[in-house]
Amino acid sequence: MTDADVVRELALGREAALAELYDRFGELLLAVGVRILKDPVEAEDLLHDVFVEAWRRAGDFDPERGGVRAWLVTRTRSRALDRCKSPGRSRAVALDDHHLDRPGTDGTQDGGDHARLLRAVATLSPEQRAVVECAYFDGLSSSEIAAHLRVPIGTVKSRMAGGLSKLRVALGVV
Secondary structure, eight states, X not given: OOHHHHXXXXXXXXXXXXXXXXXXXXXXXXXXXXXXXXXHHHHHHHHHHHHHHHHHHGGGOOGGGOOHHXXXXXXXXXXXXXXXXXXXXXXXXXXXXXXXXXXXTTSOOOHHHHHHHHHHHTTSOHHHHHHHHHHHHHOXXXXXXXXXXXXXXXXXXXXHHHHHHHHHHHHTOO
């Protein structure tokens, strides 16, 4: 069964499809959650919420708009960033020079995708890489990135635009 077939089964309310989806994507989504939230317990809670949401919203999945993996990762990232920005949660920004050089926080890698991403990121200047990491992994806005990196907001926006453009070319998404 393809990933899209599993989601179609999920939309029909078949519990076995939820278990299959979890088996296929649970580790990846947990790694995304831990990387953004920096708290494994909170990431496990997030993972539960994402799969409940996938169960309820499976009928919304449109294979024409992208794959199941992207659908789930986008939901996970979005919910994790919502949690980071929620009142009462401290937002510690902990960047290091090797944010993308490590496999997932659980020690797994996604094979070719991970290597492809590393090659794409290597095309970025250190300045572009810093703004992309702040935005993607830490969920910072342009003004927050400017304050964090102590550069003008216009500089942040131009570095982001240039960095994303290079990534699109390097990943063949142009």
